[in-house]
Amino acid sequence: MERDTLPRLLLAQARRLGRHTVALREKRYGIWQEVTWGQYAAHVRAVCLGLVRLGLERGDTVAVISGNRPAWLYGELAAQSAGAIPLGIYVDSLPDQVKYVLHHSQARVVLVEDQEQADKVLGVRGAVPRLERIIVDDMRGLEEYRETMLLSLEAVAGWGRELDAREDGLYEQLLGQAAPTDVALLAYTSGTTGASKAAMISHRNLLAMAAGVTQVDPLHETDQVVSFLPFAWVGEQLISVAIALHVAATVNFPEEPETLREDLREIGPHVMIAPPRFWEAICSEYQVKIADAGLLKQAAARAALAIGERVAARERGRASAGLAGRALYGLAYLLAFRSMLDKLGFSRIRYAYTGGAPLGPEIFRFFRAIGLNLKQVYGQTETSGICVVHPDGEVRAETVGKPTPGTRIRISDGGEVLVAGDSVFRGYYENPDATAKALDDGWLRTGDAGFLDEQGHLVVIDRLQDVLRLADGSRFSAALIENKLKFSPYIREAVVIGEDRVYVVALVQIDMGTVGNWAEANRLPFTTFKDLSRKQEVSALIAEAVARVNQDLPPAARIRGFALFDKELDADDDELTRTQKVRRSTILVKYRDMIEDLYAHGERERGTAKPIGAPR
Structure with missing residues (x-):
């Protein structure tokens, strides 16, 4: 079977790795629950056929409102398997925002995590006439509800298994009808410059970007990925769905946002992506702890950091730190940095990314100095996530790196960054005018001001409209x-x-x-x-x-x-x-x-x- 759509790739990995290799790990009540590749594919198959039994058709839209947990992946890949189009809604969205997305996307089905999200949808259902079903993962608190729209995810999966037993081969038939250019996802933009738009991202878009990123930063099926950023954000879709499926890495779901730091130590991820606020918070905590420490500890920490910064600076200039420099850094790592990285859960990370917004160069240099391979990445919803990343050995705070393989970058006469390649989206859902403004003969107008330096690195100055005069x-x-x-x-x-x-x-x-x-x-x-x-x-x-x-x-x-x-x-x-x-x-x-x-x-x-x- 071809591996050119996300569900077909899942099925291929399940057939290869079976029921002995772990695909997903979720922490519940303090215990890690494991899901093998075979179980992962079986869950998706059952939910897909259950949705089909409910009347879901190709081209329909399925919304998901949930935290990071396996059920999101089951619902998303099940919808894709049926030829439907999934989309994500942030769990902290207000009812009016939920109403806007459900109405705009014309969703027929919404999968929600629990009673809180079910109540939110029930409260706006009068404004979304196409909505027919609310499928709930965790039914606690809903036992006394008499809403006919409500169904449990477990019941839907059960109906799917019954249909599978009656119509052998139906699931494979559905998968065979898909094409790589089909829309795999509606990803709503952040809306910093106006109302959110729904970018139509295809299977080819996501898998092209997964292949490009992993050519720069190789990942393996023994690697651990941590999933804690919202799946409604395209960056999490790229890392925890497309790349994880592409390399067969294990995706780990922390128990709660509040337990993330503790759970990171247990996961020991090899790759992670986080927004600037995450890195800023850690850096601030470090600065405060050092400020509150005794004079001797302050002096030792500052000396170690100074050594790390000097070594990192020489590496940025592609110069050797020298034998003495390496020895000093090794001592600083043993005495200070190793325990710090271990406490943060970063001891095994090979690639850490910051994206979604610019990160201050001072904070970036701090993490490089303590030995974390933190890289800037650049991309947009419309480029299926990351399209520019620092190659190892070329990490510089003032740039966002080089285009990933398959991505082309050029700068317009007006100084705007333009992007082309297989990862560029198909357009905006139900918005041809916005699509025409964004795409010009295959080139995406990013709206960012920037330039390419002599080494081919992209330097992003700011949003064009935010470069002030x-x-x-x-x-x-x-x-x-x-x-x-x-x-x-x-x-x-x-x-x-x-x-x-x-x-x-x-x-x-x-x-x-x-x-x-x-x-x-x-x-x-x-x-x-x-x-x-x-x-x-x-x-x-x-x-x-x-x-x-x-x-x-x-x-x-x-x-x-x-x-x-x-x-x-x-x-x-x-x-x-x-x-x-x-x-x-x-x-x-x-x-x-x-x-x-x-x-x-x-x-x-x-x-x-x-x-x-x-x-x-």
Whole structure:
């Protein structure tokens, strides 16, 4: 059988590896439950035929609202096996967002994790007339419901096994009707620049990207993958579905988001991808722990880190660290870095990726210094995830790497990054106008400003619309400044403003954990986030961080004023996307008065050399 669609690839791996090699591991009630490749394929087969018995047809859409667990994969691959199109919805989506996606995608069936998600769907069903069935993985709490739309996943799989017994070969017949160019997934964009659009990703798109990434960073069937990012994000689809199927790696599901750190140590993954916030949080924790340590421990940690940074810098320049340098680094690794990586669950990682948004270069260099092979990756929903990655030996903080095999990159006359290749999506579902704007003769217009350097590495400057221009014509990257600010352990989020203004200002969200600990250590009483952010002492603390950032910026891009948010930015308030990206357009409108106050204050203080700022 061909291996050119995801379900056919699953069946081929199951026939090859059978019931003795583990495909999936899920931690439940503190115990790891294992699913072999044979069991994996059998679950998908049963659910597929159960959906067919319910009337699911080729071209129908099936939504999934669930955390990371095997049931998501069973539902997704079952829908694909039947010729239907799966799509993911984030578990923390509000009812209006669920309603929008279900209505826009014309979903006939939705698979949900539990009672919470079932209630959410039941609450909006009147606005989604095509919805016929709600299939539930965990039925606890739903026993007394009398809703005819509700079915258990176990019951659907049972009906599928009955149909399989009656119509032998039906499943293989369904698989044979699929083509590599069929839509395998509707992946909704993050919506940072407007309403979310549904990218149509084909089997060929995902498998081409899986092949390209693993040519750069080879994985094996003995490798462990950790799945904790939402499957509604295309990056998780690439790693935990397409690549895991391509190389037959084992996918591990932590018990809860809160137990991720502990579970990572038990999993010992060989590859993982995480957004910048994950890496920023770990770096901040390290900085705080060192700051709270004794003088001797502080000195030892800083000396070890300095050695790691020097060795990493020489490697970036493709120079040898020398015998003495390697010996010193080996000592630093034994005394400091090895135990740190082990405590984080990173001791076996060969490839760690950061993606979804830019990561500050200082944080990137920190992880490289302690021995983690952290790489920048670049891609979009429309490129089926990763399309640019650092090859080993060519990892540089200022670039995102080189195109993966099969991917072509060029820069338009206007400085926009254009991408072509087998991984580029088929277009937007039910949106021909947006498709026409995004695709030009096979080339995807990414909307990102960038350039290719002399070594063929892609340097991404910022979103085209976010490369800002001051009133005097000076240009600057808001993302670059924001990432420098977020290197401070006291800053969780930052939004830089300056388009058509006389100078740059910033809105800053403090990190409640680290700033709270700092306040307690300095005997500064506070009650709430709002109270803490309004303390003059906290404003002075952030002013120091801003001043440090300004030292590395050209004069025109230096921050002349800042204000502190008095609440944490929240996706439920439309300030962040579900992938935790800042919605700049929302911030500019919602906090207009705060911004105008900064510029008004700046006009009164014109001539001051140091940053200005006060909590708002």
